[in-house]
Amino acid sequence: MASEVRQLLDSGYRPADILVAGRRRRMLVDLTKTLRAHDIPVHAASEETLQLGELSVKVSTLHSAKGLEFPVVFICGLEALDEEEAGRETESEERRLLYVGMTRARERLYVSYHGRIPTWVLEALQSGIESS
Secondary structure, X not given: OHHXXXXXXXXXXXXXXXXXXXXXXXXXXXXXXXXHHOOOOEEEOOOOOOOOOXXXXXXXXXXXXXXXXXXXXXXXXXXXXXXXXXXXXXXXXXXXXXXXXXXXXXXXXXXXXOOOOOHHHHHHHHHHHHHO
């Protein structure tokens, strides 16, 4: 993910054009560390603060990104949408949250996962690809 962000920055995107979002708040620490290790300016947002004016890549939860749009969005950790991992969240709630995250992207959307992702996520992504 960090190398792709670097390529986007080198190709003319501004850091503020990019959102990196994860399902769980605990993911933000790792995402931020990874970006900083690649010398990418980053602002990790808490639930209350997403400083849009800063010239940095924004890192936030999918919940914090509601209502915002970015030219480029990375959704990391699709495996966290698993109902077992999500705890009390239902599949329909997780599906809505993924939709919210995906619709934050105006130009480019990247999704990533590590390990196993829920079958419904694969089916939703495949049906979206097939219908376009």
